Amino acid sequence: xxxxxxxxxxxxxxxxxxxxxxxxxxxxxxxxxxxxxxxxxxxxxxxxxxxxxxxxxxxxxxxxxxxxxxxxxxxxxxxxxxxxxxxxxxxxxxxxxxxxxxxxxxxxxxxxxxxxxxxxxxxxxxxxxxxxx
Amino acid sequence: xxxxxxxxxxxxxxxxxxxxxxxxxxxxxxxxxxxxxxxxxxxxxxxxxxxxxxxxxxxxxxxxxxxxxxxxxxxxxxxxxxxxxxxxxxxxxxxxxxxxxxxxxxxxxxxxxxxxxxxxxxxxxxxxxxxxx
DNA sequence: ATCAAATAGTATAAAAACAGTACTCTTTAT
DNA sequence: ATAAAGAGTACTGTTTTTATACTATTTGAT
Ligand code: FES
Ligand code: FES
Numbered sequence: 317x318x319x320x321x322x323x324x325x326x327x328x329x330x331x332x333x334x335x336x337x338x339x340x341x342x343x344x345x346x347x348x349x350x351x352x353x354x355x356x357x358x359x360x361x362x363x364x365x366x367x368x369x370x371x372x373x374x375x376x377x378x379x380x381x382x383x384x385x386x387x388x389x390x391x392x393x394x395x396x397x398x399x400x401x402x403x404x405x406x407x408x409x410x411x412x413x414x415x416x417x418x419x420x421x422x423x424x425x426x427x428x429x430x431x432x433x434x435x436x437x438x439x440x441x442x443x444x445x446x447x448x449x
Numbered sequence: 450x451x452x453x454x455x456x457x458x459x460x461x462x463x464x465x466x467x468x469x470x471x472x473x474x475x476x477x478x479x480x481x482x483x484x485x486x487x488x489x490x491x492x493x494x495x496x497x498x499x500x501x502x503x504x505x506x507x508x509x510x511x512x513x514x515x516x517x518x519x520x521x522x523x524x525x526x527x528x529x530x531x532x533x534x535x536x537x538x539x540x541x542x543x544x545x546x547x548x549x550x551x552x553x554x555x556x557x558x559x560x561x562x563x564x565x566x567x568x569x570x571x572x573x574x575x576x577x578x579x580x581x582x
Numbered sequence: 583a584t585c586a587a588a589t590a591g592t593a594t595a596a597a598a599a600c601a602g603t604a605c606t607c608t609t610t611a612t
Numbered sequence: 613a614t615a616a617a618g619a620g621t622a623c624t625g626t627t628t629t630t631a632t633a634c635t636a637t638t639t640g641a642t
Contacts, residue, residue, distance in 0.1 A: 317533050319539060323601080366618080373619085374610090375617065376609045377612070377614095377617060378462075378611055378616070406455075406458045427580040428580070430575050430579050435572070438567035442564050446563050447563065454628095455630070490630090496590065505589085506588095508589045508637045509589075512639075
């Protein structure tokens with residue numbers, strides 16, 4: 317079963333929570349409260365999203381996270397990439413991290429590329445806005 | 450990292466091997482030899498593919514597997530489904546096997562459906578033929 | 583009939599990935 | 613100075629994946 321991690325699922329929940337709040341700046345604790353998700357989990361997700369600039373973070377007392385792009389501009393592809401790492405359908409696709417044991421003798425080396433491209437563009441064309449409607 | 454299982458990758462290797470052989474009927478052992486993959490692995494893949502009628506199996510002495518569809522008619526979606534199970538991007542998507550702990554209070558219940566649909570159609574539109582060319 | 587070749591189905595053990603949590607460090611408003 | 617809040621990292625238990633093994637069934641050949 318092809319699937320995204322649970323954390324990616326949480327990421328969507330958290331991001332959607334932003335759109336349902338009047339405050340632009342929300343702390344991890346506040347978001348945990350809103351989403352009813354465990355606070356450490358929410359904190360972890362937000363750190364990952366911040367690293368890829370999907371949310372903006374402000375450190376220090378009174379800090380928190382904010383969403384400064386419109387949600388129609390945030391694709392599922394970038395959320396998944398931020399949380400689960402690069403989208404690579406097999407280990408022998410272009411840009412995959414590890415490499416494959418059979419590379420030397422393999423009959424389908426690189427053949428998954430078209431699949432990977434298809435997958436990637438499918439995920440790029442779904443935005444957060446599509447998931448809240 | 451979104452990915453298909455290793456077995457799905459092997460499945461493609463094995464299916465491609467069919468197209469490079471003169472014999473229509475090949476045993477698991479013969480395919481293992483052709484693909485240089487370990488025989489138990491090849492056997493396992495073929496069993497799964499046979500169960501979903503992607504290959505046809507003939508039991509008994511002198512038996513083996515054959516491919517009776519043109520490879521242009523075999524989509525990656527069906528291979529992945531046969532080997533890895535249904536394509537369900539999260540556990541709370543329509544048609545997923547298990548169900549989710551947060552179903553009761555979740556803000557994005559079913560929201561991954563559009564993603565799942567996009568993914569599925571992406572995989573349906575790539576055939577084995579696209580991977581051998 | 584018997585044997586051997588071959589697939590079907592199930593079970594097992596080791597390895598890898600994931601999920602959840604905890605802890606320390608740095609930044610910043612008061 | 614202090615406390616609030618994010619950044620970064622590390623750890624542990626659980627789950628999934630991977631690879632293999634074993635038994636049962638089918639079928640052609642002797
Ligand atoms: S199976 Fe990885 S290079 Fe082919
Ligand atoms: S996280 Fe599963 S129903 Fe929402």
